[in-house]
Amino acid sequence: AAEEGFDPEDVADDLAAAGHGPLPVLAVVGRPNVGKSTLVNRIIGRREAVVEDRPGVTRDRVTYEAHWNGRRFKIVDTGGWEQDVLGIDASVAAQAEFAIEAADAVVFVVDATVGATDTDEAVVKLLRRAGKPVVLAANKVDGPSGEADAAALWNLGLGEPFPVSSLHGRGTGDLLDAILEALPEAPEMTYEQVTGGPRRIALIGRPNVGKSSMLNKIAGEDRVVVNEMAGTTRDPVDELIELGGRTWKFIDTAGIRRRVHLTEGADYYASLRTAAALEKAEVAVILIDVAETLAEQDMRIITMAVEAGRAVVIAYNKWDLLDEERRYYLEREIERDLVQVQWAPRVNVSARTGRHMEKLVPAIETALAGWETRVPTGRLNAFLGELVAAHPHPIRGGKQPRILFGTQAGTKPPRFVLFASGFLEAGYRRFIERRLREEFGFEGTPIQVSVRVRE
Numbered sequence: 001a002a003e004e005g006f007d008p009e010d011v012a013d014d015l016a017a018a019g020h021g022p023l024p025v026l027a028v029v030g031r032p033n034v035g036k037s038t039l040v041n042r043i044i045g046r047r048e049a050v051v052e053d054r055p056g057v058t059r060d061r062v063t064y065e066a067h068w069n070g071r072r073f074k075i076v077d078t079g080g081w082e083q084d085v086l087g088i089d090a091s092v093a094a095q096a097e098f099a100i101e102a103a104d105a106v107v108f109v110v111d112a113t114v115g116a117t118d119t120d121e122a123v124v125k126l127l128r129r130a131g132k133p134v135v136l137a138a139n140k141v142d143g144p145s146g147e148a149d150a151a152a153l154w155n156l157g158l159g160e161p162f163p164v165s166s167l168h169g170r171g172t173g174d175l176l177d178a179i180l181e182a183l184p185e186a187p188e189m190t191y192e193q194v195t196g197g198p199r200r201i202a203l204i205g206r207p208n209v210g211k212s213s214m215l216n217k218i219a220g221e222d223r224v225v226v227n228e229m230a231g232t233t234r235d236p237v238d239e240l241i242e243l244g245g246r247t248w249k250f251i252d253t254a255g256i257r258r259r260v261h262l263t264e265g266a267d268y269y270a271s272l273r274t275a276a277a278l279e280k281a282e283v284a285v286i287l288i289d290v291a292e293t294l295a296e297q298d299m300r301i302i303t304m305a306v307e308a309g310r311a312v313v314i315a316y317n318k319w320d321l322l323d324e325e326r327r328y329y330l331e332r333e334i335e336r337d338l339v340q341v342q343w344a345p346r347v348n349v350s351a352r353t354g355r356h357m358e359k360l361v362p363a364i365e366t367a368l369a370g371w372e373t374r375v376p377t378g379r380l381n382a383f384l385g386e387l388v389a390a391h392p393h394p395i396r397g398g399k400q401p402r403i404l405f406g407t408q409a410g411t412k413p414p415r416f417v418l419f420a421s422g423f424l425e426a427g428y429r430r431f432i433e434r435r436l437r438e439e440f441g442f443e444g445t446p447i448q449v450s451v452r453v454r455e
C-alpha cells in the first residue's frame with residue numbers, strides 16, 4: 001500500500017539528514033476530514049516551523065517541529081497523503097504503516113460526532129499489532145455535550161479517548177500532556193531554544209520614575225551589543241543584557257535613554273511608546289517613584305500592562321528617598337490604588353544606590369512562571385466542582401445558573417473558559433477569579449475568565 005505516496009524509511013532518513021534525528025516523532029493518523037490538519041495546526045500554533053521544505057519533494061510541508069511544556073518533538077501530518085490514487089482505506093493504511101515504521105508514537109484522530117467507522121476499526125488493528133504507543137483523540141468535541149460521544153470511543157480498545165476540539169482548542173492541553181507521556185524523552189529545551197530568542201522585558205513608567213537610571217544600573221559594563229550576537233535580528237531600539245546568568249532583551253531602550261522633551265503632546269507619545277513596548281514584551285517591569293504621590297498616569301500605565309496581558313513586576317524605585325512618614329502614606333496609597341495588581345511581585349529598589357536590584361530577576365522569573373502556568377482540565381474541574389457546590393451562584397428570577405465545566409484555553413496570560421447554564425453575575429465571576437488565584441497562584445500575571453452560556 002505504501003508504494004504510491006511515500007516510503008517510511010525514506011522519510012526517516014530525510015529527517016535524520018535534516019539534523020532532526022534525536023527528536024522523537026509523532027504521527028497523526030486518521031480518516032480524511034476527522035480534523036488531522038486542524039489538530040496539527042493547533043499543536044504547532046503560530047510558531048510553525050517547516051523542517052522539510054525542499055522543492056521537488058512531493059511530500060513537503062508535512063513535518064513540523066512542535067513543543068509543549070519545554071519538550072520538543074516532530075509532528076508528521078499524514079493528511080497530505082490522502083490524495084493518493086489508492087482510495088481512502090489504502091491511504092489510511094499507508095499512514096498507519098508510516099506511523100508504525102517511522103514514528104515513536106501515534107495520535108489516532110477519530111471524529112467523535114461520527115463515531116468509529118469500519119475504516120477506523122481496521123486502523124486500530126494495524127496500530128495494535130505495531131505496539132507503538134497510541135493516543136486516541138476524540139475530535140470535534142466542541143462542548144460538554146460531546147463528551148458522551150467521546151466516551152463511546154472506549155470501545156476501540158485503545159484506552160482513554162481524549163475529547164478535544166481541534167478547532168477551538170478545547171482539551172488539547174490534556175491531549176498534549178498524554179502525547180508527551182507517550183513519546184520517549186527528548187532533551188529539555190531552554191526558553192531561548194523554544195522561541196529563538198531571549199525573554200523580552202519592557203521597563204515602563206511615567207517620566208522621571210527612573211527608567212534610564214535603572215537600565216544603566218542593570219546594564220553596567222556587561223551590556224551585550226546586539227549585532228555581536230550571531231543569529232539575532234538587529235533592532236537598534238532593543239538591547240541584550242546579561243543579568244542573573246542569562247541574557248534578556250530589554251525593549252525600546254533607545255526610547256528610555258533619549259531624554260524626552262516635555263512639549264505639548266509628550267504624554268500622548270509617551271503612552272504610544274509604552275503601548276508599543278508592551279506589544280513586544282512578555283513581562284513589564286513597572287516603575288513607581290516612591291517619593292511622589294501615586295499619580296493617575298501610574299495607574300494608566302498599570303492598566304495598559306494588564307490589558308495587554310503581560311506578566312507584571314512592580315518596582316518601587318527611589319527607595320533611598322523614603323522616610324517614615326512618606327512610607328506610611330505610600331503603603332496606604334498602594335492599598336487603595338493598586339488593588340488591581342495585588343498579585344504582582346514587588347521589589348523595593350533604588351536605581352541610584354543599587355539597593356535590592358538583585359531581587360529584580362527572581363521577581364521577573366516568578367511573574368513569567370505565573371504567566372505560563374497551565375492547569376490541567378481534570379484538576380480545574382475538580383476545583384470548580386467543589387467551589388460551586390460550596391458557593392452556588394445566587395438564585396435570580398427563580399433560576400440558578402451553574403458552572404458546568406471549565407477549561408484553560410490558553411497561557412501567556414492564563415485564559416479560562418467556563419461553560420455555564422446561565423448568565424453569571426460580575427460579582428460571582430470576580431469571586432471565581434479570586435478563588436482561582438488562591439488555588440493555583442498565578443503570581444505576576446493577569447488572568448482572563450470568560451463565560452459561555454450553554455443552552
Ligand code: GDP
Binds near residue numbers: 034036037079
Ligand atoms: P483532515 O482532512 O483529517 O486533516 O481534517 P481537517 O483538519 O481538514 O478538518 C476537516 C473539517 O473538519 C474542516 O472543515 C475542519 O474545520 C473541521 N474540524 C476539524 N476539527 C474540528 C473540531 O474540533 N470541531 C469542529 N466542529 N470541526 C472541526
Ligand code: GDP
Binds near residue numbers: 208211213317319349
Ligand atoms: P526616566 O525619565 O524614567 O528615565 O527617569 P531617570 O532615570 O532619568 O531619572 C529621573 C531622575 O530621578 C534623575 O535625576 C535620576 O537621577 C533620579 N533617580 C532615578 N532613580 C533614583 C533612585 O533610585 N533614587 C534617587 N534618589 N534618585 C533616582
